[in-house]
Amino acid sequence: MADPHAKMTQATPQEVIISIVAGLLAPLLAIFLVVQLVLGIQDEQKPDTTSEAAQKAIAERIKPVARLEAIDANAPKVEKSGQEVYDAICTSCHAAGALGAPKFDNKGDWGSRIGQGYDTLVKHAIEGIRQMPPRGGGSDLSDVEVARAVAYMANSGGAKFTAPEAAAPAAAAPAAAGAxxxxxxxxxxxxxxxxxxxxxxxxxxxxxxxxxxxxxxxxxxxxxxxxxxxxxxxxxxxxxxxxxxxxxxxxxxxxxxxxxxxxxxxxxxxxx
Ligand code: HEC
Ligand code: HEC
The missing domain is CATH 1.10.760.10 (Cytochrome c-like domain)
Structure with missing residues (x-):
């Protein structure tokens, strides 16, 4: 009867209650924490669309697209000048003479080519000739834009060509061609x-x-x-x-x- 172990394994009623309550609460607490964690992660993933900084950032991100649409929708194509076309496209070969291109501002390179006449040079620039790609690779350039660039370039090499003015109506705005x-x-x-x-x-x-x-x-x-x-x-x-x-x-x-x-x-x- 005087077994000391008996006392130790024998739980008192209070101990029984505490262990039951703890056994119930522990899983509840764990579930609560997991739910909190998940909600917290979801919150972080939601983009912050409310603060002023966030809205500015969004406006910044979509701006180029919005601007492009505005140009497409409203403005008729504004034809570039010869210099603008040259600077954007032709310069990549014609500045340094890549692939044997006649160099800008070089009378020796242009002399014999100018002799062919403006029309032929424009034709070659539009259609391409040997290593010279059609329209210099700028396939959305209009004939007038290419012709202006040719005048700009050839004139730098000693020619006295007059670049065409604004395009004929249909070339500038195909939609208006019928009218x-x-x-x-x-x-x-x-x-x-x-x-x-x-x-x-x-x-x-x-x-x-x-x-x-x-x-x-x-x-x-x-x-x-x-x-x-x-x-x-x-x-x-x-x-x-x-x-x-x-x-x-x-x-x-x-x-x-x-x-x-x-x-x-x-x-x-x-x-x-
Ligand atoms: C990828 C390089 C390249 C680009 C870009 C380029 N060219 Fe050329 N271009 C050449 C080469 C190479 C020649 C010499 C071709 C030959 O005669 O064999 C040439 C020749 C020409 C000639 C002389 C043609 C002739 O009959 O003698 C004209 C005019 C010309 N280019 C205009 C332009 C214009 C305008 C642009 C821009 C819209 C342009 N090129 C862009 C490479 C280029
Ligand atoms: C596939 C061959 C061919 C091509 C390509 C061609 N034509 Fe013609 N064209 C003819 C023939 C054939 C006639 C004669 C028709 C007839 O009167 O019987 C003609 C006649 C004409 C006439 C006179 C019409 C009349 O009422 O007398 C004009 C103007 C004309 N062509 C302009 C052009 C233009 C501009 C181009 C280029 C955009 C062109 N043609 C391309 C074959 C062609």
């Missing part, structure tokens, strides 16, 4: 048309393929000239017999087409 068709028909620019002619129309009109009236062949054109520029333009726009609409180049802007017709008409001895 501006009459305006662009009214004022074709034969000098610009020559470039288009050589790229698109010469395939048939240089040699008279399929009965195409040859460039500068007055006899072949005499009867046609009577229609006046408008009539010829509409034949070229819609096609006529073996002549495909727009010379088969559906993407050709109407102002370019009008310029080409104007060029062909003038070459045929007609008047605009």
């Amino acid at each position: 501006a068709a009459t305006a662009s028909v009214a004022k074709p620019d034969p000098a610009k048309g020559k470039v288009v002619y050589e790229a698109t129309c010469a395939a048939c009109h240089a040699t008279g393929v399929a009965g195409a009236p040859k460039l500068g062949d007055k006899a072949a054109w005499s009867a046609r000239i009577g229609q006046g520029f408008e009539g010829l333009y509409h034949s070229a726009l819609n096609g006529k017999n073996a002549m495909p609409a727009k010379g088969g180049n559906a993407d050709l802007p109407e102002a370019d087409l009008a310029n080409a017709v104007g060029y062909m008409l003038v070459e045929a001895g007609g008047k605009l």
Whole structure:
């Protein structure tokens, strides 16, 4: 009976109550802490959109996109000057003469090239020639922008070319081409048309393929000239017999087409 262990293993009623309460509370406490921890982590992940600094940061992050959309939506394309185009694109080869490019401001490099004439240089710059990529790789440059850059560069090498002014309506704003068709028909620019002619129309009109009236062949054109520029333009726009609409180049802007017709008409001895 005097076993000392008996006393030690025998729990008193208070001890029983304490251990029961502790046994219940411990898991509850653990659950509570886990829940607190999870909530805390979620809170940290939520971006802070309320403070002024945070809102500024967000505005800063989305700004370039917002600005781009504004340009796309509202502004008509503003054509760059020759110097702007050169500085943005052409300089990468033409400043140092990479790949054999004629160097800016170097009369020796440009002399013989200038002899080809402005139109040919512009054509080469638009279409590319040997190591010179079309439009210098700036595929979204308009013909006018390339032509201005060519004048800027060639003039640095001793030429005295006059860069084209603002583009023909359709070239600047294709969306307005339909509405501006009459305006662009009214004022074709034969000098610009020559470039288009050589790229698109010469395939048939240089040699008279399929009965195409040859460039500068007055006899072949005499009867046609009577229609006046408008009539010829509409034949070229819609096609006529073996002549495909727009010379088969559906993407050709109407102002370019009008310029080409104007060029062909003038070459045929007609008047605009
Ligand atoms: C990737 C390099 C490169 C870039 C960019 C470039 N060019 Fe050139 N360019 C050349 C080379 C190389 C030549 C010489 C080609 C040849 O005659 O073999 C050349 C020649 C030319 C010529 C003379 C063509 C001729 O018939 O003699 C013109 C004009 C010209 N480039 C205009 C431009 C314009 C305008 C730009 C910018 C819109 C431009 N280039 C951007 C490499 C470049
Ligand atoms: C696939 C060959 C071909 C191409 C490419 C071509 N033409 Fe023609 N074109 C013809 C033929 C063929 C005729 C003669 C049609 C007829 O009167 O029977 C013609 C006639 C014309 C006429 C006279 C129409 C008339 O009413 O008498 C004009 C103007 C004309 N072409 C402009 C152009 C222009 C501008 C381009 C380039 C944008 C072009 N053509 C490209 C084949 C072509």
